[in-house]
Amino acid sequence: MAKAGRYTIPLADVERIDAAELFSISGEQRKAVRAARPRLMLMALIFAFGYSVLMVRSISLTIFDHQSVSVKSRVVAAIRVPRAKLTDRNGGLLASSIETYSAYITRANIRNAERLANQLSAIKGLASEEILRARLEGKKGRARIGHRLTPAIRDAIFSLGLPGMKFVPELTRYYPRGQFAAHVLGWVNADGKGPAGAERAFEEKLLDKNTKTLALSLDTRVQFALESELQTAMEEFRPEAALGIITNIKTGEVLAMAGRPTFSPNAPGKASPRERRNRAATDRYELGSVFKPLTLAMGFDQGLIEPDELFDVVRPLVVSTKQINDMHRSRHKMSVREILVKSSNKGAALIALKVGGKKQRQYLADFGLLDAAKIELKESARPYMSTRQWRAVKTATIGYGHGITVTPLAFVQAMGAVANGGHLVPLTLLARPPGYRPEGRDVISPKAAKTVVGIMREVVTRGTGKNANVEGYDVAGKTGSAEKLDPKTGRYAKDRNISSFVAIFPAYNPQYLVFILLDEPKGDVHTSGWETAGWNAAPVAGRVISRIGPVLLPLAKRTNLMASNVEKNP
Amino acid sequence: MIRAFYVLASVVTALLALALYVAKTEAQSAQQRIARMENGIISELSQISQLENELAYLERPERLEALSRVHLQLRPLSPEQDMTFAQLSGQHLGSNGAVLAGKARP
Numbered sequence: 001m002a003k004a005g006r007y008t009i010p011l012a013d014v015e016r017i018d019a020a021e022l023f024s025i026s027g028e029q030r031k032a033v034r035a036a037r038p039r040l041m042l043m044a045l046i047f048a049f050g051y052s053v054l055m056v057r058s059i060s061l062t063i064f065d066h067q068s069v070s071v072k073s074r075v076v077a078a079i080r081v082p083r084a085k086l087t088d089r090n091g092g093l094l095a096s097s098i099e100t101y102s103a104y105i106t107r108a109n110i111r112n113a114e115r116l117a118n119q120l121s122a123i124k125g126l127a128s129e130e131i132l133r134a135r136l137e138g139k140k141g142r143a144r145i146g147h148r149l150t151p152a153i154r155d156a157i158f159s160l161g162l163p164g165m166k167f168v169p170e171l172t173r174y175y176p177r178g179q180f181a182a183h184v185l186g187w188v189n190a191d192g193k194g195p196a197g198a199e200r201a202f203e204e205k206l207l208d209k210n211t212k213t214l215a216l217s218l219d220t221r222v223q224f225a226l227e228s229e230l231q232t233a234m235e236e237f238r239p240e241a242a243l244g245i246i247t248n249i250k251t252g253e254v255l256a257m258a259g260r261p262t263f264s265p266n267a268p269g270k271a272s273p274r275e276r277r278n279r280a281a282t283d284r285y286e287l288g289s290v291f292k293p294l295t296l297a298m299g300f301d302q303g304l305i306e307p308d309e310l311f312d313v314v315r316p317l318v319v320s321t322k323q324i325n326d327m328h329r330s331r332h333k334m335s336v337r338e339i340l341v342k343s344s345n346k347g348a349a350l351i352a353l354k355v356g357g358k359k360q361r362q363y364l365a366d367f368g369l370l371d372a373a374k375i376e377l378k379e380s381a382r383p384y385m386s387t388r389q390w391r392a393v394k395t396a397t398i399g400y401g402h403g404i405t406v407t408p409l410a411f412v413q414a415m416g417a418v419a420n421g422g423h424l425v426p427l428t429l430l431a432r433p434p435g436y437r438p439e440g441r442d443v444i445s446p447k448a449a450k451t452v453v454g455i456m457r458e459v460v461t462r463g464t465g466k467n468a469n470v471e472g473y474d475v476a477g478k479t480g481s482a483e484k485l486d487p488k489t490g491r492y493a494k495d496r497n498i499s500s501f502v503a504i505f506p507a508y509n510p511q512y513l514v515f516i517l518l519d520e521p522k523g524d525v526h527t528s529g530w531e532t533a534g535w536n537a538a539p540v541a542g543r544v545i546s547r548i549g550p551v552l553l554p555l556a557k558r559t560n561l562m563a564s565n566v567e568k569n570p
Numbered sequence: 571m572i573r574a575f576y577v578l579a580s581v582v583t584a585l586l587a588l589a590l591y592v593a594k595t596e597a598q599s600a601q602q603r604i605a606r607m608e609n610g611i612i613s614e615l616s617q618i619s620q621l622e623n624e625l626a627y628l629e630r631p632e633r634l635e636a637l638s639r640v641h642l643q644l645r646p647l648s649p650e651q652d653m654t655f656a657q658l659s660g661q662h663l664g665s666n667g668a669v670l671a672g673k674a675r676p
Contacts, residue, residue, distance in 0.1 A: 093626035099616045151620065176626035225646075472649050530608035550647040555654065 027098060083173060084211040086198060088218045089253075089431040093176060095185055095265070095384060100172040101154045103145040107192075109164030113137050119160060125153040146170045156506060161315060166181040173199075173222035175265040181223050183278035184216070184429065185255050186264035197278065198429055201376040215431040222246055226256040226549035229540055231514075234260045237500075237521035237536045243279045243543065245412050245515045251432050251506070252416065252440075254375070255512070255552075281373070281380045284405035285517070288482025289533075290415075290502050291401030292340055292348045292467070293452050298355045298363045299336070299420050300448035305351060307451060308335045313346040320393040324349050327481075340455050341463035343479065345400040352399025356391040360398060365442045367417060367424065373409035375427035380457070381407050401482060406499075412515050415502050419510040422449040457507040464534040465501065468542040472558070473549045474506035477535035477541065483522070496520050499539035505553075509561040516541045 086095040110116055117133035120126050126146050127135075135143045138396060145157065147170070154167055173188040186197020194200040198216060205211050226244045233242050246256040259279050263271030267345035275285070283460045299305035308334040326344050339347030352360060364370050372380040383406040385394075397403035409427060417424035417440075425440035432438070456476035459465045464479040480500040483492035499521050501516040516537045553561075638644040 092629070093622055096619060096623060098619050099624055174623055176623045177630050180630065220631060224635075228632075436611045469651055472652070546649055547646055549649050555652045 029403030040084055068521045071338050082171060082269050083192070084208070084209060084415065085177045085187060085207045085213045086206075087213055087215050088181075088223070089215055091215070091221065092214065092220045094181060094218070095155050095173060097171045097174050098174045100148045100150060100170055102147040102159055102168045102170060103149055104166045104168070105145060105162060106139060106142050106164035106166075107136070108144075109162070110136055116162070120157065123156045125149065126157075138140055142166070150537050162440035173265075177268065179264050180220075180227065180261050181218055181258065182265050183259050183276075183280070184218060184254075185202070186267055187268040187327045188278075189268075196276070196378070196379055198372065200378050201429065201467045217248075217255060217429050218257075219255045219551075221551050222548045223256040224545055225551075227258045229547070230258055230260050232538070233516075233521075234542075235520060235523075235538045236526075239518040239519055239521040239536075241279060241519040243408060243517050244540075245280055245408060245513075246544070246548065247412055247416060247427065247513045249416050249419045249510050249513050250425070251436050252413075252427045252438055253432055254427055254429055269278050278377070278379060279517075279519075280408045281375070281377045281408070284381055284384050285498050285500075286402050286405050286482050286485065286504050287408075287411055287499065287500055287517075288401040288480040289343045289345075289348075289400070290411070290478050290500050292343065293418055293478050293502075294363075294367065295348050295355070295399045295458055296336060296340060296354050296455065297422075297444050297448055297452045298360060299351045300451050301422075301444035302355060303365075304358065307455065311347045311350045312338060313339070313344050313350070317346045317349060317396075318356050319349065319353070320391065322393050324396060324399070337455050337458060338479065341458050344463055346399040350399075352395050353392065354359040355395075357392065357395040357516040360395055361390055362444070362527075364398070364404070366441070367414035369404070369406050369410055369414050371410075373407060373413050375409055375413075377409075381410060383410060385405070401480060401552060408515060408517055411502075412513060415504070415515070416513055417443045418449050418452050419504040419513055420449070421446040453504060453507055453510060456504065457508040460503075464532075465503075465538050467534060467539040468501060468503055468545070470505075470542055470545045470549060472555075473543060473545055473553065474508055475503050475542070476505065476507035476510070477501055477538070479538055481532040481534075495531075497531050499531065499533040499537040503541045503545060505549070506558060506561060509565040511561070512548075512550075514541050514544055518542070 005238040005363070020220065050285075084094060085097075087093055105116075113133055113136040117136055119134050121129035126132065126149075132145065135145070146153070149157075152394050160166070173192075175182075175185060175187075182197075185199055186194050186199040186201075188194050188199050194203050194206075198214075199206070202214055205214055214399045226246060230242045230244050233239070241260060244256065245254065247254050257278075257280055259277075261275045263275040268276060276558065296305070309543045313326065313334050326342075326346050330342070330344065334342065334344055334347050336347075336351070338344070339351070355363070361370075368374060369383060372382045375388045383404060385404050394403050413424065413427050416427075417450050422442055422444040423440050424443050427440045428438070453476050457474065457477055459479070460469045460475050460477050465475075465477040468475055468477050478501070480498070480502075482498045482500075483494060484496040484498055485491070485494070496515065498519060500515065500517040503516075504510045505512055505514075518537050518540070521531055521536045523529040523531040523535065644660070
């Protein structure tokens with residue numbers, strides 16, 4: 001029997017059967033096929049669509065999309081480090097971003113938290129056993145073992161072979177020299193932003209992918225000398241605070257800037273705001289007698305005074321209702337020279353009154369003292385004056401450095417103009433190329449400037465600044481001992497001084513300026529109990545110049561400067 | 571004729587697909603090598619950065635000064651020591667390294 005589906009056909013009849021007829025359908029079968037055809041078409045279309053999608057995706061993966069099958073580069077520590085390095089002017093590294101790690105462990109993998117804490121605490125650089133135990137306790141989630149871990153610490157943890165460990169790479173801003181130049185550099189917070197210092201001032205440049213290194217104007221050798229002497233001054237004179245600034249007069253570059261107390265930018269959170277504050281930029285002071293050279297400069301520039309012109313400082317001087325006194329009463333009239341050398345408040349007030357309030361205000365504006373110092377630091381503060389009205393008493397008191405509070409940076413910028421032949425240049429924290437001469441403005445005549453510097457030299461050779469004299473460097477300077485205003489009483493406190501000293505060297509051809517300020521220094525047996533600048537700020541400045549002089553102005557260079565000065569002034 | 575054409579077209583298509591596959595595979599291999607090299611560069615740069623920081627740490631001025639004092643008995647240069655050879659002749663050194671004028675002895 002032959003079988004055809006469920007139909008059985010006798011073999012004898014197979015030859016007589018027509019295949020077409022055999023497999024033809026009719027009647028009910030035909031109706032059934034017709035009814036099923038649309039459904040079959042639909043199924044065919046669905047499968048065709050599905051296979052088409054698979055085919056297209058296969059082609060896409062094979063030909064176009066290669067990333068999903070290639071080895072991806074490491075994400076976080078990319079080839080380009082996100083924040084550029086900071087160096088000093090000679091390429092010495094001050095700040096850079098390094099790869100560190102955060103280490104985590106899944107708590108479910110911890111069998112004995114106490115034992116694990118004991119194991120981990122033995123690794124140098126991790127927290128103490130108590131802290132680690134507190135972090136490891138619990139059943140759920142992940143415990144952080146540490147963050148900002150160096151590769152060495154990571155390797156030490158890894159070698160313990162702990163299950164459930166995870167290391168997350170991250171970039172950390174690191175300052176390899178610790179507290180060195182902390183106030184200039186600033187720091188970077190957890191968001192990766194710089195809230196102060198150069199990190200804030202140059203944020204955009206540092207994050208620019210085209211910037212690999214940013215050279216600051218600082219000179220490590222000069223910065224170190226300044227920091228060392230400020231530290232010694234803190235121990236010697238026990239002030240509340242101390243600061244110093246050293247600049248290149250011609251270019252405005254800040255070669256050194258430091259303050260005490262200080263902090264480590266690697267751990268800014270551990271320092272107080274008092275320690276983190278860059279007083280040179282943020283704090284305003286009534287600087288006192290260091291202002292007097294500016295008053296003389298105004299008088300000379302106006303042609304109102306001569307170096308040997310006499311002023312009556314014997315009689316009492318009362319301006320409005322304010323009596324102006326000298327620390328040491330003079331029994332004879334003083335020349336303009338003597339007014340600066342002996343630091344007479346009366347003499348300076350008289351000169352200021354001769355210049356007049358209107359002119360004085362204009363000069364202060366030209367010296368940049370009515371505005372924040374022109375430097376990249378965002379925290380550079382504006383000056384403060386007690387009253388907007390410019391009466392005679394204000395003119396007189398500003399003449400000897402009271403009645404106006406300015407930041408040390410603003411004052412240094414102004415004095416730099418006097419030292420630079422009357423030409424004011426903005427201060428900068430960026431290293432400039434050799435021969436660079438910034439754009440500035442003329443404030444006083446070169447003759448007036450030279451006269452003032454010459455008299456400042458006499459302050460050091462025979463006046464209150466003798467302790468700042470350094471053989472061979474022709475130091476010119478001025479002391480300043482200003483009583484601090486007690487905010488509670490509104491009166492000046494006799495036992496609380498701001499001692500400062502501004503030095504310019506060499507006087508015959510000024511190149512560098514040094515400014516030292518001590519906030520409430522204490523006298524001792526070595527100072528015969530005196531707290532005035534001649535006994536503290538001046539010798540500190542002298543020691544700084546002794547250390548930086550051979551570095552910045554070796555003999556050969558000094559000889560050249562002397563020769564060029566002789567050529568200009570035969 | 572038509573059939574021959576279809577056969578030829580199919581063979582050519584298959585050959586093209588194979589060539590494309592080979593080219594793509596080689597390109598992927600090259601990309602993988604590049605990615606491995608990039609990872610290597612990142613690793614090297616990271617190590618260089620670590621070394622630079624370590625060098626800067628070791629070159630801290632206060633550290634170098636302390637080492638100079640202990641091992642080399644050197645002190646910071648003082649202004650009195652800065653002079654010409656002409657000035658040096660006929661001079662004597664004091665106990666602190668400063669030059670004494672004239673024929674004075676330490």
